[in-house]
Amino acid sequence: MARSKIGLVGAGQIGGTLAHLVGLKELGDVVLFDIVDGVPQGKSLDLAQSSPVDGWNAKLKGTSSYEDLEGADVVIVTAGVPRKPGMSRDDLIGTNLKVMEQVGAGIAKYAPDAFVICITNPLDAMVWALQTASGLPAEKVVGMAGVLDSSRFRYFLADEFNVSVEDVTAFVLGGHGDTMVPLPRYSTVAGVPLPDLVKMGWTSQEKLDQIIQRTRDGGAEIVGLLKTGSAFYAPAASAVAMAESYLKDKKRVLPCAAYLSGQYGVDGIYVGVPVVIGAGGVERIVEIELDAAEKAGFDKSVESVKGLIAACKTIAPNLG
Numbered sequence: 082m083a084r085s086k087i088g089l090v091g092a093g094q095i096g097g098t099l100a101h102l103v104g105l106k107e108l109g110d111v112v113l114f115d116i117v118d119g120v121p122q123g124k125s126l127d128l129a130q131s132s133p134v135d136g137w138n139a140k141l142k143g144t145s146s147y148e149d150l151e152g153a154d155v156v157i158v159t160a161g162v163p164r165k166p167g168m169s170r171d172d173l174i175g176t177n178l179k180v181m182e183q184v185g186a187g188i189a190k191y192a193p194d195a196f197v198i199c200i201t202n203p204l205d206a207m208v209w210a211l212q213t214a215s216g217l218p219a220e221k222v223v224g225m226a227g228v229l230d231s232s233r234f235r236y237f238l239a240d241e242f243n244v245s246v247e248d249v250t251a252f253v254l255g256g257h258g259d260t261m262v263p264l265p266r267y268s269t270v271a272g273v274p275l276p277d278l279v280k281m282g283w284t285s286q287e288k289l290d291q292i293i294q295r296t297r298d299g300g301a302e303i304v305g306l307l308k309t310g311s312a313f314y315a316p317a318a319s320a321v322a323m324a325e326s327y328l329k330d331k332k333r334v335l336p337c338a339a340y341l342s343g344q345y346g347v348d349g350i351y352v353g354v355p356v357v358i359g360a361g362g363v364e365r366i367v368e369i370e371l372d373a374a375e376k377a378g379f380d381k382s383v384e385s386v387k388g389l390i391a392a393c394k395t396i397a398p399n400l401g
């Protein structure tokens with residue numbers, strides 16, 4: 082059986098980490114693409130030279146030519162610019178929108194059957210732009226944000242409770258950013274919902290609220306520490322989990338920015354919801370009942386995504 086082919090568009094911090102994880106997990110051969118000549122080639126060679134030490138088999142190719150993406154099974158897009166301290170994700174829109182138009186055209190030409198995962202920020206608007214520019218079916222184009230946001234939430238909760246991260250599940254809805262909606266009643270330790278854990282005295286409501294706020298601000302906390310860019314290890318791991326679910330038809334239930342066509346009362350935009358990812362791409366959107374407060378949080382998030390998409394349409398009317 083031929084190996085899968087994984088195209089990584091953008092060979093920066095996340096792109097390089099993605100290539101390493103794809104190699105270590107033997108998910109397939111890697112094509113690492115960037116417009117900066119030498120960087121994708123250099124990173125690919127460096128990573129390939131680590132494979133004998135760690136004992137994994139994959140071909141890695143660095144390139145600045147879209148042709149090399151020909152026939153890719155998965156394409157993960159990180160091309161663009163990240164945040165610097167003091168910037169919001171939305172400040173990136175002008176630069177990264179143009180990049181999505183170029184990348185979308187490249188994918189449409191050379192990898193029209195791929196499952197495409199967008200990571201570039203502002204995420205919910207950029208995944209919309211990428212799907213529109215590429216013309217690929219909506220179920221084959223998703224955004225990575227919820228897996229990362231819920232992983233941050235899980236990590237903070239596991240730390241607070243002093244239990245394994247493996248036994249903490251977390252549920253996060255909405256757009257990536259300040260308006261994301263963590264849902265405590267659907268987040269658990271080994272099946273016990275967070276409100277019950279508060280009643281059991283494992284933590285206080287105040288502490289839980291602080292953790293939720295820290296989760297919302299999770300990206301900014303890391304930008305503030307790094308000063309020269311944004312998070313990359315956890316974002317890369319999150320996208321690889323999505324790619325793996327597609328390539329192995331695992332049908333994992335993961336929170337992703339997915340195209341909604343009526344679910345949750347939303348039509349024609351991408352926003353974070355739980356989805357099933359299998360060989361068909363986004364095979365199902367999981368629609369849960371929201372209480373009034375959760376619905377209000379979700380609606381606010383949707384409004385902010387709609388605002389970003391309207392800004393994209395003004396900058397690039399052809400994406401309309």
Ligand code: A3D
Binds near residue numbers: 162163316
């Ligand atoms: P960085 O290390 O700067 O890598 C971006 C790469 O894109 C650079 O190597 C650029 O040369 C390359 N690039 C720029 N324009 C093009 C183009 N037209 N075609 C191909 N490549 C191009 O950034 P990074 O890897 O740290 O982050 C990448 C993106 O992910 C940024 O937009 C971040 O804001 C975003 N990000 C999203 C999340 C989410 O959870 C959604 C988390 C962290 C970062």
